[in-house]
Amino acid sequence: MSTLTEENTAARPRKAAPPSSRRRIGRRGWAVYLVLIGLALIYVLPFLVQLATSFKTEPEAAANPLGLLPATWSGAAYSRLFANSDFPQWAMNSVIVTVLVTAGRVFFDSLAGYALARIRFRGRSVVFAILIGVMAVPGVVLLIPKFLVLNQLGMYDSYSGMVLPLLADAAGVFIMKNFFESIPASVEEQARIDGAGVFRTFWSIVLPMSMPALMTIIILSFQGSWNELNHFIVSTQSPQLTTLTKGVAQLASGQLSQGTQYPLKLAAALLMTIPVAVVFFIFQKRIMNSTSGAVKE
Numbered sequence: 124m125s126t127l128t129e130e131n132t133a134a135r136p137r138k139a140a141p142p143s144s145r146r147r148i149g150r151r152g153w154a155v156y157l158v159l160i161g162l163a164l165i166y167v168l169p170f171l172v173q174l175a176t177s178f179k180t181e182p183e184a185a186a187n188p189l190g191l192l193p194a195t196w197s198g199a200a201y202s203r204l205f206a207n208s209d210f211p212q213w214a215m216n217s218v219i220v221t222v223l224v225t226a227g228r229v230f231f232d233s234l235a236g237y238a239l240a241r242i243r244f245r246g247r248s249v250v251f252a253i254l255i256g257v258m259a260v261p262g263v264v265l266l267i268p269k270f271l272v273l274n275q276l277g278m279y280d281s282y283s284g285m286v287l288p289l290l291a292d293a294a295g296v297f298i299m300k301n302f303f304e305s306i307p308a309s310v311e312e313q314a315r316i317d318g319a320g321v322f323r324t325f326w327s328i329v330l331p332m333s334m335p336a337l338m339t340i341i342i343l344s345f346q347g348s349w350n351e352l353n354h355f356i357v358s359t360q361s362p363q364l365t366t367l368t369k370g371v372a373q374l375a376s377g378q379l380s381q382g383t384q385y386p387l388k389l390a391a392a393l394l395m396t397i398p399v400a401v402v403f404f405i406f407q408k409r410i411m412n413s414t415s416g417a418v419k420e
Contacts, residue, residue, distance in 0.1 A: 170396075177201070177390035184385040200386035201394075209362065210391065213370035217349060220285050220366060224348035227290035229340050233333070235291065236299025237325050241311070251300075257293040262353060270357040284358040285366075289348055295340050302336035303329060338406045345402050349395075367395045 171191055176184050177200055179193040204210050238244075239251055269288060270279070278284035306329060314324045330337075352368040359365070365373075371391045374384070 173389045173393055173396075176385050177393050179386050181384070181386060185383050188385060197386075200390040203387055204390050204394075208370065208374065208391075209365065210367075210370065210394075212363070213365050213367045214394075216364060217367040219282070220289075220351075221345055221348045223286045224289045225341060225344040227286070228292060228295050228344040228348075229337060231291040232295035232340055233299050233330060233337065234325070235296045236301075237303050237329060239296070239300045240303035241308075242321070254293050254296055258297065266353055266357050269354065273358055279358065280360045280364065282364070285355060285364065288358070289351070289354065292344075292347070295344065298339060299333070299336055302333050306332055342403055342406050346399050349399055367391075371395055 172189055175191050175193055176188060178196050178198065179190075180195055180197050180199070183190075183194055239247060239254075273279045273284045273288070278287065310328060310332070311324050314328045319327065350368060351366075352372065355364075355366050355369050359369075371388070374388050374391055
């Protein structure tokens with residue numbers, strides 16, 4: 124009897140969840156979506172205001188700075204930007220510095236991260252502790268020492284003074300070290316058995332496996348060097364070495380006549396934002412999404 128009862132119980136269809144519970148879950152889901160949409164609008168609204176204001180006339184921008192639809196569409200701000208400022212020269216300087224700094228950080232951060240993760244040497248823990256300490260120091264504190272060092276070495280007001288101090292950063296080394304430690308050591312042992320040296324193992328075996336971390340370093344380095352301002356203030360003085368951040372800051376301070384100049388300033392800021400947005404959207408799917416394992420344990 125007990126067996127038959129259990130079989131009959133198992134054969135009975137399960138009761139569906141009451142409609143009230145399904146409605147409750149649905150309401151909760153809609154509430155979450157509404158909150159997320161609200162947060163997205165908060166983040167997107169300043170960009171939309173920037174885009175709209177850059178196409179407004181000066182009187183309209185001053186009268187209605189938060190309007191999202193210009194009453195009269197005008198490209199005068201962009202024309203004035205290229206005609207009355209050195210915006211192309213600023214952009215070229217930013218491109219040169221950003222490409223060199225990004226390439227240098229990818230190479231040196233990965234080398235330092237691999238050394239801290241795999242190579243056993245005396246004082247490794249001390250070096251890592253210093254690295255963590257450097258990450259905790261505000262960048263503003265180092266501006267005056269940077270200026271003194273660059274001036275003493277004769278690199279002040281030159282491309283070398285703009286690029287060399289930015290070729291490595293503590294955060295990038297930290298990211299690469301943690302990622303290399305997640306790669307199985309058996310991969311490198313097999314490479315050493317085949318006769319590969321330390322650098323060959325790093326360059327040909329480990330580095331191709333660390334593409335997610337490398338993509339993260341590329342995006343962070345590109346964004347950081349493209350938006351860098353404080354370092355360029357203390358390392359350059361010549362107008363020929365002005366970068367976009369420094370030039371746009373001069374525009375914001377009223378370099379091209381008096382008045383609010385909202386369309387002009389926001390047009391420059393919008394053009395400056397485009398390269399970072401393009402790089403992010405190209406590489407965002409590959410940021411620390413997975414580790415490409417070469418061996419199955």
